[in-house]
Amino acid sequence: MLNVLMLGVGQCGNRILDAINKEALGGGGASSLTKYCLRPKFPSRVETLAVNTAINDLKELRFTTAKDRLHVPNLHGVGANRNVGKQAFMDNRDMIMGEIEKRGDFDLAFVITSTSGGTGSSFSPLLINELKRQYRNITVITIAVLPFREEGSIYLQNAAFSMRELMDVEAEGIILADNQYLKRFSGDIASAYDKINSMIAQRLLFLIESLDSEMLSVTDLGDFKTVMNGGLRIGTMGFYQADRKNPSVRDAIENSLKPVNLLYPANVTDDSARAMIIIQGSREYLDVDEITKEVERLSASAGHVFKGIVVKKGHPKVLSVFTMASAPELEAIYAQAARAMQDEKEKRLRARKQMDDAFAHIEDLEEIY
Amino acid sequence: MRRMIYLAVFILLIQAVHAINSSDEDTVTFKDFTLNIGDRIDIGDYQAELIEIQSVKDGLAVMQVSKVGSPLEDQRAFLLDSANNIDGGAEDGGITITVTDIFDDQSVKVRVEYKEDLGTARKHTSERPRVIADRPNLVVGKSFDKNQMSVGDEVKVTVTVKNIGTGQALNIGTEDLPPLPEFSYIAGYPPKIKDTLDPGGADSAVYVMSAVKEGSIRVPAIQVSYTDSKKNAKSNSSEPFNILINPESKPDLVIKLDPSGPIAAGGKGMLNVSLSNTGKASATRVKIEAQIKPPDGLEAIGLEKSLFEIPPEQEVNYSAELLGKKAGNYTVSLKASFQGGDAAMIQEGKVEVVVQEQEYKYLYLLPILPIIVIIAWMYRRYREYKY
Numbered sequence: 001m002l003n004v005l006m007l008g009v010g011q012c013g014n015r016i017l018d019a020i021n022k023e024a025l026g027g028g029g030a031s032s033l034t035k036y037c038l039r040p041k042f043p044s045r046v047e048t049l050a051v052n053t054a055i056n057d058l059k060e061l062r063f064t065t066a067k068d069r070l071h072v073p074n075l076h077g078v079g080a081n082r083n084v085g086k087q088a089f090m091d092n093r094d095m096i097m098g099e100i101e102k103r104g105d106f107d108l109a110f111v112i113t114s115t116s117g118g119t120g121s122s123f124s125p126l127l128i129n130e131l132k133r134q135y136r137n138i139t140v141i142t143i144a145v146l147p148f149r150e151e152g153s154i155y156l157q158n159a160a161f162s163m164r165e166l167m168d169v170e171a172e173g174i175i176l177a178d179n180q181y182l183k184r185f186s187g188d189i190a191s192a193y194d195k196i197n198s199m200i201a202q203r204l205l206f207l208i209e210s211l212d213s214e215m216l217s218v219t220d221l222g223d224f225k226t227v228m229n230g231g232l233r234i235g236t237m238g239f240y241q242a243d244r245k246n247p248s249v250r251d252a253i254e255n256s257l258k259p260v261n262l263l264y265p266a267n268v269t270d271d272s273a274r275a276m277i278i279i280q281g282s283r284e285y286l287d288v289d290e291i292t293k294e295v296e297r298l299s300a301s302a303g304h305v306f307k308g309i310v311v312k313k314g315h316p317k318v319l320s321v322f323t324m325a326s327a328p329e330l331e332a333i334y335a336q337a338a339r340a341m342q343d344e345k346e347k348r349l350r351a352r353k354q355m356d357d358a359f360a361h362i363e364d365l366e367e368i369y
Numbered sequence: 370m371r372r373m374i375y376l377a378v379f380i381l382l383i384q385a386v387h388a389i390n391s392s393d394e395d396t397v398t399f400k401d402f403t404l405n406i407g408d409r410i411d412i413g414d415y416q417a418e419l420i421e422i423q424s425v426k427d428g429l430a431v432m433q434v435s436k437v438g439s440p441l442e443d444q445r446a447f448l449l450d451s452a453n454n455i456d457g458g459a460e461d462g463g464i465t466i467t468v469t470d471i472f473d474d475q476s477v478k479v480r481v482e483y484k485e486d487l488g489t490a491r492k493h494t495s496e497r498p499r500v501i502a503d504r505p506n507l508v509v510g511k512s513f514d515k516n517q518m519s520v521g522d523e524v525k526v527t528v529t530v531k532n533i534g535t536g537q538a539l540n541i542g543t544e545d546l547p548p549l550p551e552f553s554y555i556a557g558y559p560p561k562i563k564d565t566l567d568p569g570g571a572d573s574a575v576y577v578m579s580a581v582k583e584g585s586i587r588v589p590a591i592q593v594s595y596t597d598s599k600k601n602a603k604s605n606s607s608e609p610f611n612i613l614i615n616p617e618s619k620p621d622l623v624i625k626l627d628p629s630g631p632i633a634a635g636g637k638g639m640l641n642v643s644l645s646n647t648g649k650a651s652a653t654r655v656k657i658e659a660q661i662k663p664p665d666g667l668e669a670i671g672l673e674k675s676l677f678e679i680p681p682e683q684e685v686n687y688s689a690e691l692l693g694k695k696a697g698n699y700t701v702s703l704k705a706s707f708q709g710g711d712a713a714m715i716q717e718g719k720v721e722v723v724v725q726e727q728e729y730k731y732l733y734l735l736p737i738l739p740i741i742v743i744i745a746w747m748y749r750r751y752r753e754y755k756y
Contacts, residue, residue: 035750036747037743062754065753066753067753
């Protein structure tokens with residue numbers, strides 16, 4: 001059995017973690033009452049911990065137990081300031097790592113964070129380093145959420161610097177989710193967040209369950225690690241669940257790779273470096289020949305593809321995980337971030353000059369009372 | 370002259386007093402004496418001695434009368450209450466003797482009449498030892514062993530004859546009245562008493578009768594007849610008495626059934642049975658049979674019994690165990706068949722027994738406990754999520 005640690009850092013990470021806990025309680029139908037009656041049902045031994053400097057963000061969580069909420073005392077957050085955040089982490093590192101250590105040893109850790117916020121974007125790189133230092137054999141995957149582009153220049157700036165730091169740490173890989181890309185699923189922002197959080201939660205739990213299941217065709221943590229180490233070590237996930245109308249496993253695989261079902265806008269055929277396809281469903285739907293043909297077809301364009309087949313009652317469900325050899329959307333973000341930072345810098349200079357000109361009016365004058 | 374008148378009056382007075390004194394000396398007086406045989410009455414020169422009591426029954430006593438200095442010496446039988454004049458009787462200067470009572474064969478009461486000038490009559494008690502006479506005296510009695518009885522009851526009649534006299538009673542015979550219409554004789558009649566009974570001796574005989582007709586009955590006396598050694602015939606009778614014969618007595622069983630209360634299905638209960646005989650006769654060969662309606666759902670253990678006898682005014686109590694199997698109302702009927710005299714009788718009793726749905730103790734906790742557990746669980750979970 002896999003020992004899995006899921007860390008939700010910052011407001012975004014906390015909410016995705018809360019969605020994971022909700023999913024473990026039964027998913028979309030879970031209510032506040034459900035959590036009082038049922039225990040979260042994780043496929044493996046999963047420990048969750050929500051870390052935040054803003055206590056109000058922690059209080060908003062609904063499906064995460066109190067003991068799994070760790071407040072890092074720093075007044076009321078870090079104000080999207082990554083430098084303050086980093087200092088807060090360093091000041092409370094022992095406390096944070098002590099809380100994690102209490103939860104035992106782990107094979108796999110997911111650090112779920114927003115790249116744009118204050119706490120998550122500043123804590124996560126440092127936290128991953130600490131995890132890798134403390135747990136020698138742990139596989140650390142970062143679930144990094146990119147911001148809405150219109151959220152502001154600071155968030156874009158944070159995303160840019162945070163992504164760079166995340167790329168530099170020793171984590172096995174980054175799985176990207178792009179809020180900007182996913183917001184199309186819902187009209188308003190709040191619903192979009194909930195939907196995105198739920199999608200990420202569903203995929204992660206499916207991945208954990210599959211890695212810890214006896215498979216018809218085996219993929220395991222090692223394969224997953226290999227996939228995540230491919231290309232830029234930045235990847236994303238796709239998911240599709242077939243229905244009664246079209247239970248074809250082949251179509252399900254294809255659909256799981258379509259951009260509409262990905263967490264991050266990518267072209268699998270063109271951009272992927274390595275991939276893993278995990279298929280789950282009733283045996284009657286799992287035509288191995290069809291699966292193999294589809295995987296081979298994917299391998300021809302996407303490099304190496306691991307496939308795992310889990311026999312479980314139901315229509316076929318397919319999770320695709322792949323790392324990318326190129327990430328043009330990221331470059332666009334960095335360009336946007338640079339522009340935003342430049343604009344910010346120019347604004348500040350202009351404002352400074354304006355203030356200096358204003359102050360010039362009273363130069364050589366004294367206060368008279 | 371006056372002196373002559375006074376003298377004449379004085380002389381007349383003296384004559385009158387003398388005349389009065391002369392008439393007093395001629396007055397006849399009497400005196401009663403109780404005499405035993407050998408006792409004697411002396412009056413003047415006359416002597417009268419009681420020789421014997423010839424017959425108490427006939428009232429004959431023999432006395433010897435003599436006169437000192439006279440050849441009169443006469444032994445004669447005196448009839449009770451018959452005056453006997455000696456020497457012309459008291460009016461003529463003699464004496465008159467009357468036996469006024471004969472107490473027994475040893476003593477009598479005698480009245481002696483005489484003129485006062487004979488002096489005072491005195492009794493001279495005989496110094497001879499008294500001879501105990503040979504006189505049997507039988508006392509007879511008849512008794513029932515109970516004063517009240519019922520038609521059909523048997524009664525023992527005891528006839529007792531006892532010789533309380535001093536002589537042997539001979540030729541003893543009893544005469545009891547023929548059977549009364551209220552009784553039928555069963556055994557022992559007529560009663561047989563010994564022919565002879567020595568002084569102090571007694572004999573009895575018992576006969577058994579059965580009462581056949583109710584009413585208040587006066588039982589007539591029984592007479593015993595006998596003779597003494599002198600073949601004097603004597604007899605004696607018992608006192609009659611009353612008895613009451615009640616209507617024929619029957620047993621009357623009253624059955625009381627008292628269940629311990631409602632029984633829970635699957636539970637046990639008790640049914641207390643009381644059979645009391647309020648009749649006047651014993652109920653015998655009592656057989657108690659039970660019936661439960663409807664037959665399924667209630668079982669009784671130890672309800673049926675057989676008893677040899679339940680005497681009158683007594684009761685028999687016992688308990689039966691009831692096993693409730695199915696909820697419902699059940700009628701437990703008890704039929705007691707028994708013998709009452711010659712007749713077979715039946716008495717019935719019934720009672721309702723309720724078998725309730727099985728009651729679980731603290732059943733109310735069943736819904737409460739899970740609620741408490743759920744609330745506790747939810748509170749615990751709430752605390753787990755409370756931040």
